[in-house]
Amino acid sequence: MSTTKAPAKLETIRALLAKAEDPRTPEAEAELARKRAFEMMAKYGVEQAMLNDASPASDAPTDRKIVLDNPWAMERVRLINRIALALGCELIHLGRDGSGPARRVHIFGYASDLQRVELLYTSLLLQMNSGLAAQSVPPGQGARAWRRSWLLGFISRVGDRIEEAERGARDEVRGETTATGRSAALVLADRKAVVSRSYQQAYPRARKGGTTTMTGNGYGAGWTAGNRADIGGKRIGRTTAGSIVA
Numbered sequence: 713m714s715t716t717k718a719p720a721k722l723e724t725i726r727a728l729l730a731k732a733e734d735p736r737t738p739e740a741e742a743e744l745a746r747k748r749a750f751e752m753m754a755k756y757g758v759e760q761a762m763l764n765d766a767s768p769a770s771d772a773p774t775d776r777k778i779v780l781d782n783p784w785a786m787e788r789v790r791l792i793n794r795i796a797l798a799l800g801c802e803l804i805h806l807g808r809d810g811s812g813p814a815r816r817v818h819i820f821g822y823a824s825d826l827q828r829v830e831l832l833y834t835s836l837l838l839q840m841n842s843g844l845a846a847q848s849v850p851p852g853q854g855a856r857a858w859r860r861s862w863l864l865g866f867i868s869r870v871g872d873r874i875e876e877a878e879r880g881a882r883d884e885v886r887g888e889t890t891a892t893g894r895s896a897a898l899v900l901a902d903r904k905a906v907v908s909r910s911y912q913q914a915y916p917r918a919r920k921g922g923t924t925t926m927t928g929n930g931y932g933a934g935w936t937a938g939n940r941a942d943i944g945g946k947r948i949g950r951t952t953a954g955s956i957v958a
Contacts, residue, residue, distance in 0.1 A: 721752065721756050721759075722756070722827075722831070724752065725749050725752050725753055725756070725831070728745045728746075728748055728749035728752070729745070729746070729749050729835065731745045732745040732746040732749065750873070750874075750877050751877060751880070751881070753828060753831070753832070753877070754874075754877040754878050754880060754881035755881045755884070756824075756828070757799060757800070757824065757825060757828055757878070757881065758881045758882060758884075758885055758896065758900070760822075760824035760825075761822070761824075761896075761899055761900055761903055762885070762888070762890045762896060762899055763890075764822070764824075764903075765890040765891070765892055765894055765899045766890055766891035766892055771822050771823050771824045772822070772823055773820070773821070773822050773823075773906050773907060773910055774820075774821070774822070774823050774826065775818060775819060775820045775821075775910065775914070776818070776819050776826060777806075777816060777817070777818045777819075778792075778816070778817050778818075778819065779809045779814050779815070779816055780792065780814060780815045780816070780817060781813075781814045782812075782813045782814060784860070784863060785813055785814055785815040786815060787840075787860065787863040787864070787867065788815070788837065789805050789815050789817055790864070790867050791833065791836060791837065791840065791867045791870075791871075792817060792819075792829065792833045793805070793817070794867055794868075794870070794871030794874070795829050795832045795833050795836070795871070795874060796819050796821065796829050798871060798874040798875045798878050799821070799825045799828050799829055799832075799874070799878065800821060800822070800825050800878075800900070800903060800904055800907060801819055801820060801821030801825050801826065801829060801907060802819070802820045802821065802907055802908060802910075802911035803817055803818065803819045803820075804817065804818050804911070804915050804918050805817055806818055818914070818915075820907050820910045820911045820914070821907050822903060822906075822907070832874065836870055840863065840866050840867070843866065844859055844862055844863060844866075847859070847862060882896070882897075882900060
């Protein structure tokens, strides 16, 4: 496995994303930079997991509570949930933040994976918002319903892309072992079990969310936009005090 230090690896990813987002970068070159950044993000997650097996103190399980503001607070919840689940974390939606429209979520995962969630969510949220703002609602469509369906299409596609990259990274190390002699598959499975146990201890009565419904016809346009999206960023949202769950 690579021994590249985490800050250096993440800075390389951010540099690739900055190149992809620069309007002066030719589209073909920008797409290559996006693809490389996406792959590196997934590989970074696997590398951290395998290094942590030999040095458990380097990457501990933790949790974080986050407030997601309007507009489209519930769609923001869906976006961060897709990202968190794809990256080996667990998330629960805690409902409204007080009497306002903002929503609260609680995420459980290893520190390095929560860092990846932060990078992805912040950038994808910006892309989602700017992409939606550039849309013209077709004549005869209800504006809010159409825009919401566009958002759901975007979230669906970027979620699929993240999952595809994660699977690819795991497949690449299928036959490798850590310094302790354990297989990559076993290490990743154990991390998932630790995260799930922390989540279940904190919320033993948590239930799966219901089916998402929509009435607008913007899903396909949003899906196409999600297919072009890249990743990056630094901040998720308003955080509240979280604690390490044993």
